[in-house]
Amino acid sequence: MTEPTITEDVIAAHGLTPQEYANILRILNRAPSFTELGIFSAMWNEHCSYKSSKKWLRTLPTEGPQVICGPGENAGVVDIGDGQAVVFKMESHNHPSYIEPYQGAATGVGGILRDVFTMGARPIAAMNALSFGEVTHPKTKRLVAGVVEGVGGYGNPFGVPTIGGEVRFHAAYNGNCLVNAFAAGLADADKIFYSAASGIGMPVVYLGAKTGRDGVGGATMASAEFDDTIEEKRPTVQVGDPFTEKRLLEATLELMASGSVISIQDMGAAGLTCSAVEMGDKGGLGIKLNLNLVPVREKAMTAYEMMLSESQERMLMVLKPEKEAEAKAIFDKWDLDFAIVGETIAEDRFLIVHNDTIMADLPLSKLASTAPEYDRPWVETPAAAPLGDVPKIAAIDALKSLISSPNYARKHWVWEQYDSQVMADTVQAPGLGAGIVRVHGTDKMLAFTSDVTPRYVKANPFEGGKQAVAEAYRNLCAVGARPLATTDNLNFGNPEKPEIMGQFVGAIKGIGEACLALDTPIVSGNVSLYNETDGQGILPTPTIGAVGLITTPDALISGLPSAGDFAVVLGATQGHLGQSALLAEAFGREDGDAPVVDLVAERRNGTFLRENGALVSAATDLSDGGLALAGFEMADAANVGLRLVSEEIGQLFGEDQARYLVAVHPDNLETFLSQAKVAGVPATNAGTFGGDKITLGAESAPLSTLSQIYRSAFAEKLA
Amino acid sequence: MKAAVLVFPGSNCDRDLAVAFRQAGCAVEMVWHKDTSLPDGVDIVGIPGGFSFGDYLRCGAIAARSPIIGALKSHVERGGHALGICNGFQVLVETGLLPGALIRNARLKFICRPVALTVETTSSDFTNAYTKGQTVTYPVAHHDGNYIASPDTLAALNDADRVAFRYRDNINGSAENIAGILSENRRVLGLMPHPERAADSALGGEDGADLFRSLAIAAVTA
Numbered sequence: 001m002t003e004p005t006i007t008e009d010v011i012a013a014h015g016l017t018p019q020e021y022a023n024i025l026r027i028l029n030r031a032p033s034f035t036e037l038g039i040f041s042a043m044w045n046e047h048c049s050y051k052s053s054k055k056w057l058r059t060l061p062t063e064g065p066q067v068i069c070g071p072g073e074n075a076g077v078v079d080i081g082d083g084q085a086v087v088f089k090m091e092s093h094n095h096p097s098y099i100e101p102y103q104g105a106a107t108g109v110g111g112i113l114r115d116v117f118t119m120g121a122r123p124i125a126a127m128n129a130l131s132f133g134e135v136t137h138p139k140t141k142r143l144v145a146g147v148v149e150g151v152g153g154y155g156n157p158f159g160v161p162t163i164g165g166e167v168r169f170h171a172a173y174n175g176n177c178l179v180n181a182f183a184a185g186l187a188d189a190d191k192i193f194y195s196a197a198s199g200i201g202m203p204v205v206y207l208g209a210k211t212g213r214d215g216v217g218g219a220t221m222a223s224a225e226f227d228d229t230i231e232e233k234r235p236t237v238q239v240g241d242p243f244t245e246k247r248l249l250e251a252t253l254e255l256m257a258s259g260s261v262i263s264i265q266d267m268g269a270a271g272l273t274c275s276a277v278e279m280g281d282k283g284g285l286g287i288k289l290n291l292n293l294v295p296v297r298e299k300a301m302t303a304y305e306m307m308l309s310e311s312q313e314r315m316l317m318v319l320k321p322e323k324e325a326e327a328k329a330i331f332d333k334w335d336l337d338f339a340i341v342g343e344t345i346a347e348d349r350f351l352i353v354h355n356d357t358i359m360a361d362l363p364l365s366k367l368a369s370t371a372p373e374y375d376r377p378w379v380e381t382p383a384a385a386p387l388g389d390v391p392k393i394a395a396i397d398a399l400k401s402l403i404s405s406p407n408y409a410r411k412h413w414v415w416e417q418y419d420s421q422v423m424a425d426t427v428q429a430p431g432l433g434a435g436i437v438r439v440h441g442t443d444k445m446l447a448f449t450s451d452v453t454p455r456y457v458k459a460n461p462f463e464g465g466k467q468a469v470a471e472a473y474r475n476l477c478a479v480g481a482r483p484l485a486t487t488d489n490l491n492f493g494n495p496e497k498p499e500i501m502g503q504f505v506g507a508i509k510g511i512g513e514a515c516l517a518l519d520t521p522i523v524s525g526n527v528s529l530y531n532e533t534d535g536q537g538i539l540p541t542p543t544i545g546a547v548g549l550i551t552t553p554d555a556l557i558s559g560l561p562s563a564g565d566f567a568v569v570l571g572a573t574q575g576h577l578g579q580s581a582l583l584a585e586a587f588g589r590e591d592g593d594a595p596v597v598d599l600v601a602e603r604r605n606g607t608f609l610r611e612n613g614a615l616v617s618a619a620t621d622l623s624d625g626g627l628a629l630a631g632f633e634m635a636d637a638a639n640v641g642l643r644l645v646s647e648e649i650g651q652l653f654g655e656d657q658a659r660y661l662v663a664v665h666p667d668n669l670e671t672f673l674s675q676a677k678v679a680g681v682p683a684t685n686a687g688t689f690g691g692d693k694i695t696l697g698a699e700s701a702p703l704s705t706l707s708q709i710y711r712s713a714f715a716e717k718l719a
Numbered sequence: 720m721k722a723a724v725l726v727f728p729g730s731n732c733d734r735d736l737a738v739a740f741r742q743a744g745c746a747v748e749m750v751w752h753k754d755t756s757l758p759d760g761v762d763i764v765g766i767p768g769g770f771s772f773g774d775y776l777r778c779g780a781i782a783a784r785s786p787i788i789g790a791l792k793s794h795v796e797r798g799g800h801a802l803g804i805c806n807g808f809q810v811l812v813e814t815g816l817l818p819g820a821l822i823r824n825a826r827l828k829f830i831c832r833p834v835a836l837t838v839e840t841t842s843s844d845f846t847n848a849y850t851k852g853q854t855v856t857y858p859v860a861h862h863d864g865n866y867i868a869s870p871d872t873l874a875a876l877n878d879a880d881r882v883a884f885r886y887r888d889n890i891n892g893s894a895e896n897i898a899g900i901l902s903e904n905r906r907v908l909g910l911m912p913h914p915e916r917a918a919d920s921a922l923g924g925e926d927g928a929d930l931f932r933s934l935a936i937a938a939v940t941a
Contacts, residue, residue, distance in 0.1 A: 152829050156860070157770035159731025243773025247728050333753075334728060417829045419860040421916045422768075424735035427923075438921065553921065 003034035003304070010034075014041035020372055027366050035304045035352065035359040039367065042270035042308055043277060046529055049371040052495040053527045056508045061516045066484050067523055068189060074115040074266060075185075076523025077192055078485045080549050084439065085192065086446055087121035088184035089524035090129075090489040090545040094531055096237040097179040098226070101146025105179050106154035106240040110312055112183040113158060114266040117249050118315065120193040120256050121185025124423060125437050126155050127164040128181050129450045129489070129543045133174030135406055135717045140169070143177050144718050150240075151181070152417040157242040158249070161426050162418035163435025164448055166543075167411050172454075175226060175533025180489040182450055182545040186439060193256055195265040195275075197283035197318045197344050202262060204276070204287060204342040207331060208248045208314040211272070212297035214238050215310025225494060226533040244313040244336070251334040252315060258330065260323030267314040273307045275316040276342075277350060281368040283318075289342035291354040303352055303359035318344060378501035384459040387578040387592030395647055395696035399628050400709060401586040408581060408625055409713035410636070432559040432637055433620055434475045436550070445550040447481035453624055454539035455579045456594035461503045465510025465542055466597040470657055472546035473518045474621035477606035478660055480557035480613045481548025486515060488525040488544055493537025495529045503540040504529075511542060517599035518606075520546060554614070560638040561618040561663030563690035567642060568672065569627060571605050571659030572682045575650020581624040582653040601658040608681045609660055615668040615675070622659040627686065628652040630661045632694055636707045644687040647697020663689055720745050720935050722763040725791070727752045727782045727810075732768035732915065736804065739915035740765060743931035752785040763800040763934060764791055766807030768860070768913060778821065778863045779809030788814055800844065800934065801907045805861055808899070808909035817900055817909045818876070819868030824861070825892025831860040833924070835887040836898050836912060840880045843901050844937030845908045848929035854887065855926040857912035864911040866893040866900075876900055884910055 004010060011021045014037060024032055024040050032040065046052060062070035068085055069077035075089035093108025109126065116123050128151050133140050144167075155162050160183065197204075215238035255261055263283065265275040272289070280287040291306050301309075319327055324340070331338035345351070350367060352360035393401075402408040415430035427445055428436035434447040451471040457464030469486060476483045488511060493500040515522055531538040550556050561567075577583060578592020609619060618638070622630050627644065635642040646652055664672050669685070676683035693700045722740040726733045726749050737747045740763070748758045752771075757764065771782035782788075795801055795816055803811040811817045824830060833856050838849040849855065868876070873894055876882050884899035891911075899910025914927030 149828075156829060156831075156862075157729065157731070157773060159769060241773070243729050243770065243775065246731065246770075250728075412832070416832050419829070419831045421831065421858045421860055421913065421922075422731055422735070424732075424738060424916050424919070424922065427921060 006031065006034060006037055014038065015045050016041055020044060027363065027370055033360060035307060036362055038304045038308050039273050039360055039362065042273045043367045044371050047269055048274055050527055051372045052374050052376050052529060054373050055375055056505055059508065060512045060522045062521050062523065064519060064521045067521055069192065070521065070523045071525060073194055074118045076485065076487060077119065078523060078547065079189060080444065083189050085187050085189040086184055086547055087116050087119045087187055088182065088487055088547055089115050090180055090182040090487045090543060091115065091526040092489055092491055092528035093179045093181060094176060094491060094528050097147055098177050100237040101143045102150040102153065103237050103239050105147040105150030107238045107312055108179050108181045109151055109154040110240045110242065110245050111268050112181040113160060113245065114268065116183045116185040117252055118193065118264055118266040119187065120191050121187035122253060123160040123183050123185040125184045125435065125448050126160045126162045126182060127435065127448055127450050127545065128179065129166040131168050131173045131178035131541060133169065133177065134171045135169050137174045141718055147177065147179055148414050148417050154240050154242045156419040158246050159422050161420050161422050161437065163420050163426060163437060164430050164450065166450055167414055169406055170539055172539040175536055176531040176538050178491050178538065178541055180543045184448060184547060193261060193264050195263055195279050195282055197263045197279040197285050199262065200285065200344055200346045202318050202344045203321055203324065203340045204289065204344065205317045205319045206294060206339045206341045207317060208336055209241065209244045209311060210295040210297040210337055211306055211309050212311045213301065213305055213309060216305055216308045225530050238310045238312050240312050247334040247336055248313050248315065251331050251336055254330045255327055258323065258326055260320050260327045262318040262320060264315060264317045267316060269310065271309050271311065277364060277367050279316065279318060280350065280364045286345040286347045286349040286364050287342060288345050288351040291352060293339050293341040295337040295339050303354040307352065376495050376501045377498045378505050379498045381461050381502050381506055384593040385591065390577055390649065391587060393586055393649065394699060395628065395649065395652055396699045396701050398582055398586055398649060398653055399632060399696065402581055402625050402629050403632065403706060403710040404713045405585045406714050406717050407585065408629060410711045411714055413715045413719060434479045434481065436479060443553055445556065447476050447479050447548040447550060449475035450543055450545045451475060452541055452543045454541045455584065455590055457503065457507055457540040457542060459579050460594040461506025461540060462510040463594045463596055465507035466514040466599065467594065467657060468542055468544040469511055469514035469518060469520065470597045470602045471621065471623050472544045473520060473602060473606055474660065476546055476548030477609050478557065478619045478621045480555045480610055481550045482610065483518065483520045483546055483548045485523045486520045486544050486546045488522050488542060491528045491531055491538060491541040491543065493532045500537055507540055507542045514597065514599055518603055557613045557616055558618045559620055559634065561634055561640060561689040563640050565617045565663035565665055565689045566669050566685055567631060567644065567687040567689060568662045568664050569659060569684045569686045570609060570662055570676065570681055571601065572656065573651055573654060573659065574656050575648065575654035576656045577650055577654055580653060580655045595655050595657050597657045604679065605658050605660065605681050608676065608679045612672065612675055615664065615672045616662050617665050618663040620661050622661055624655055626653040626655050627661060628696060632706065634661065635689065635694060635703060636710055640689050641691035641693045641703050642687060642689050643695040646686065652696055720762050721760050722747045722765055723750045723757050723761045724765040724767055725750050725752060725787055727771035727785060729771045729773050730767050730769035732804065735915045736765045736767040739918045739931050742918060743935040745935050750787060752782065752787050755786045755790060757790045757794055761794065763802060764794055766801065766803040766810050768805030768807060771806055771810065779806060779813040782810045783813035795907055798904065798906060802934065803909040804913055804915065805911055808911055809863065811907065811909040816907055817902060818872045819866055821863050822865045822867055823863050824865050829862040830890055831858065833858045834890055834912060836884040837887060839882045839885055842880060843883060843905045843908065845930050845934055846883055848933035856924055857914050857917045857927050859890065859912045861911055864891045866897045868894060883908055
């Protein structure tokens, strides 16, 4: 079969710039074949090569005594003691989800689960952070319904509990929704599997589902802006099959336990191309593939299509040759395809043979190592103008404006569509701060959270980046967990615009500083750029996923206060209202600067809370919405009233950082406050839990009335 | 006492069910769906939750035609106990070991949350540790838990006191709020809610533990 001729249009359609094409000519000393051009475009697009972000990602702290494996593999690996490790990562599936919400979200979940079990870990928890356009935008309802159903439609059958996440709405996401999927798994620390191939002449084995034409060019699509041709891109979205993935999980873990696996890589973005190159490159080897041996779903697929297909639920593996029969038997048991499709070779070549014809013959190491890297021009985000006067508002009305907004209303409409209990180790399901699962067969627990406040990042990328890490840190401390490490999912607009690149650089600097100060290294992550439609970018949204460890049940801090408990605020309150939830929801304003994050105070206050958890009935972190919203959420969850003494709007709704709301039994109050004083942690007795009303200063409203608003607002606007 | 837990491709509560049986004092063996016989001396067969065969065709329909189902039927004919939870209930209905059918939830959405159930009968080995009319809380997690049956079947279930659990609030559209039913000999129970997810205080509830305890005792003395 003759391949299409390479023209300027063909090059542009592959997302390659004329300079990048010139580099290809220089590397090869000849013109590439069409298949080779496809392989280059797959390896060099933004999604796979991180060409705009690499320079800055290198500045992030990624090491620590707890880190077994940092960024660069399928997922990060962190020590949790007793010879066990938690393996986790967060990854976006933004572009596909906007085009085709159900399948986009479903395959996003499938991809991140595969990243985790490729490392040898059984997935034990999932989260997802979702950002949508305004509720009134004509596309929003359909996107929310489709994405939520897709997340559940994949995670539920797969059998991983979805225990947390975020859902936000903002006009800046009208043309680009964000779907950030997190997964964590459990493995023995000495049985982690990596992608580097080793040994010459070792069989390269294809596992899982058959290859079809779905998703061809998906990674290139995900590296471009949207315009009005978006409907034409639907075929670039993959189609998920959670049933196959569940079988692939079980078969892969069985195969790993049998000792047959030398190295393994899942086929995600850019499928066969990316996985084969990665295994060869990391192992310093070449790879030869015979495409006639690849299990295919459709007849007459070309080499180009097979190399660029993003069909889901596939793995590539280098196998010990003597274990071939045993390995095949395991895959036969699970009714999955198993085919030897090639071998490792000594020469630095990526050799693709199809119908006895060489379709690609490329220097393998150069595919990865010579990928372009750009130092994109950037400008610092200008300092935010000072906050103007805040209009007067009655405190209860202010609270109502928050809890009736889908941004702050209770989101059970979403999370009840996810199985949060499967595996029967869920200690804390969604709805109350961090999600918590028990480490199966032990008393240990792992806590998970994902956080970012995009308004802050837009106003002040540096402080906003710090804040995302700090809030995640706080959510873990609030349940008594020791924060271990983080994963970052960096969603931004077009990096070729210096102001967008400036947001990215600022946020990375803030994230790096916070991760260093809080000892929560970044162990994995993902960058999603070009989240723009017709030139309109999203709010900068660097989602931080964080994992913490609770070593004994005694250390667990509840989120449910009891009547009679005092409501104590840990941390200092100045009443910062710039970029606050109150301004946005009550007045439709997004002005002022983001709150400044004092990382020393964050660490001191969080450590104090964890170390004094035994004196505390319940705790929650204070973030957007401030004391009043956090207090109300606790009261609603425990169905117990709350009286907060202050009626000052800044005290109640200010978003100063490094703060917690803690419920303390009267018997423990004196000890708790004196311990706080010794530790240098500001602690203010702000009110009491009890009764059946929410009282803010001189005003009050029945808890049941407010709970009714809080629990129905989301479905009223989105169902 | 010995329990066997059937494993189909797509089962995902098999381990959870095995843990609950073990906590109740049972020895547990996992049995692959392609097997054609149960291990010797099995008293109870557990059919776990999950998405056997991806819920393709109809929930439980393909699993109900698996090689192991013949052995399950013989076990039940001999008077052995069987417990089907969630997808396991769907499988039992598809095999004909229990009457009726389970269709898509009335609101067409997956539902995962703890729900209050009324124990309708204590005259079964699954429910004799409860009191009649007692409220217990088990989590549900299903997309297809809407129980339907013909008026005759519903009448027969009611007349013979074979409704084991009803939902306090009808969350999924089930006929007469039915959440779980017993076979004629009262030794097969199918239910949509998950007692195995409510059998450990660390996970927020122990209401389900009594079901496994009483079953383990009964199976041994049967």
